Amino acid sequence: MPNLLSEIDARIERNLERSIDELSRLCAQPSISTQGVGVRECAELVAEMLRQRGFRAAIHPTPGHPVVIGEAAGRSGKTLLFYNHYDVQPPEPLELWDSPPFEPTVREGKLFARGVSDDKGHIACRLAAIDAIKEVSGELPCNIKFIIEGEEEMGSPSLPAFIESHAEELKADACIWETGGVNFREQPSMVLGMRGICYVELSVQCLTQDVHSGLGGSIFPNAAWRLVWALSAIKDSRERVLIPGFYDDVEQPTARDMELLANLPDSSGDMRRRYGVQEFLKGLQPGTELRREAVMVPTCTISGLTAGYQAKGTKTVLPARASAKVDFRLVPHQSPDDIVEKLRKHLQAHGFGDVQVELLSGEKPARTDPDHPFIKLVADTALEVYDQEMSISPMAGGSGPNHAFVHYLHVPIGSAGVSYPGSQVHAPNENMRLDLFVKGAQHTAHIIQRFAM
């Protein structure tokens, strides 16, 4: 086994240029799910990449964007499932990119493109592992399935029902999540759960058209003010969400969770440097409490505000309409439907019945047991490849559709991949380090080999 693994590792390195060429073609295909740009074309490209490896691949319709399922048989009866998504975030603001987001460019050992780290690099990384295994041993050691969706960046609205109705086809013994990689200390890292999300748009319209602010300022209702006051009624400046019952279903961390959190490295200095954070919220200092707060409490984040005149200089206008995008991250056992209902009631009760609440995206939170044997296997193989202990967090700050995998497929979920803290996911100059692509593919290959036994 060690010799076989070494051969596979070497093969992955040797194939790097070919892998990056293929990944560049994938990143050159826009697939902005929230805007419906290039989605179908990207699904077809991904299916074709699977078929070139001998997978049976099908593009399944959903009420939203299609899901690609790929399947290939291997020597043992065990089945490993890879979850990925082919869709990407919008590339705006375009002027902050050093090279165009859909023209993949290698600079300083990194490949820059929208989606290269989230999540197309991970698709390519898994295919690189599979290619190397097949080139070295002529076959796959176990069955491998892929489920690659096209709505992850919209909150995977179609995926839970799709997984429920395709549970038999997707049956597996374990799952590797769409992302993975190293932390700011170059340690391989894994998260065992994801927060849910309840992403809403609040909108107010008080007038049928904008009006001169000198005319209406004293006597007409102002949508922007209504929005500001409604938002202020949702969270106070001490970061406390004011919606009654918001915290009711929040599960407190276990002793094991706190142990995992205590063992995580301190990333606060890295965050300060990278994002220019002066002070963490609530006066939190670096340590276990800051890390707990970062992933195990629910949030209420304003992601966008829009009203009236926004260009340079002055326009003396009273805006007819105002809106905000608000992103709540949820922890077990909060649910988006419950939270949006409580939000609506709260606004109504505080005299903000004129504020419309639209749920744009909802996902439930879910977790994998830290003591599952598959989690140990993923951590052990990471040590082999990275020569460092794997850092394991009980939860991630971000969200994903893991609830459906846990609930309908009953699989433990581990991580392996190409990400690092400088990946700039969801931001301008998204990138992937080529050295971490190699490591991620090697880790994936080790997982497949050991899992198959």
Place this chain on the structure above:
Amino acid sequence: MPNLLSEIDARIERNLERSIDELSRLCAQPSISTQGVGVRECAELVAEMLRQRGFRAAIHPTPGHPVVIGEAAGRSGKTLLFYNHYDVQPPEPLELWDSPPFEPTVREGKLFARGVSDDKGHIACRLAAIDAIKEVSGELPCNIKFIIEGEEEMGSPSLPAFIESHAEELKADACIWETGGVNFREQPSMVLGMRGICYVELSVQCLTQDVHSGLGGSIFPNAAWRLVWALSAIKDSRERVLIPGFYDDVEQPTARDMELLANLPDSSGDMRRRYGVQEFLKGLQPGTELRREAVMVPTCTISGLTAGYQAKGTKTVLPARASAKVDFRLVPHQSPDDIVEKLRKHLQAHGFGDVQVELLSGEKPARTDPDHPFIKLVADTALEVYDQEMSISPMAGGSGPNHAFVHYLHVPIGSAGVSYPGSQVHAPNENMRLDLFVKGAQHTAHIIQRFAM
């Protein structure tokens, strides 16, 4: 005199097509002062239009956009000063215009274009009156001066100092303001004062770049939330401005003011229909109090909000930066410099030292005495032309640089012009009614003729 005036009135009607052609050329020249688009070209065009009438016209530099001064001698020793501006508001949102804003189009007896009512139609209207007078009597009955600035839509930042330093050149016995016209009842109307303005941009930057909301939501400061909370500290939902001392210098209306307000027609129904207002603020019902509130109290209006993702769908981002445009309308004897200083102190005192306050535009409020003989002359001539009593308001809701005229030139200020409540000033589909262009020019001609005596 009646015969002479009838001849002049008829001549204005006969010249209408020529006047509208000239006005269309003027409106086709963009002159968006706040964006610096087409400003110089428009100043030259306006100066040329004056010279074609035998005016001496000069384009004077200022620290901002140039001021055009025109001067022509007439029979009597009296001097009438016309104040206008050649700049216009930005045309956005473009998609709501039925014809392009800088391609003047006549439809249903109206000319549509950005600036056609505010303020280029008024320039053309005055020139139409002057043309007719000269065609009929061969000369001007009094001296006429024009001051036409290019920064009115930015709050006339250069004008007060310009007027102060050109006070001798601009010396006059009375002034006609840049705007005038009829109210929703087709009554000629005049305002005797203007609120001041203190237009600020509030901006907050908490991070050096946007960050994934799943990563930073619980622990990073959010510029959009900081902005929302800061705004909430400025005005409460009962419309009370919370800045200490904000109301200190507010002059209460006199008995004469209240009498003028009581005599004004009720425009509340028209405002409801035009702007879709459901309820006026503070539960005000139609009547003198609503009219007093509309023009004689100071305001705090949010004119714009900007943060993070504003397009369709979702983007899970925590914005690094957020900003708001806030428009305070001031009444005598508030001053913009004082208000902005009080605002800064207030934000600082409430823990919002991270919110930057930039004064984008400031103008002082000022008024003309309702009992000045020139005001009576303007009202009497309006009755001749419109066959209706002139409606006189002690103040306008809007702002303008009248303080400098009152303070440095000591002129009474009256109104005559082409506007009506459907002009859509500062909004899409700005327009001017051709019949009101004729009336406005006739009223202007009558003012000139009677003033000269």
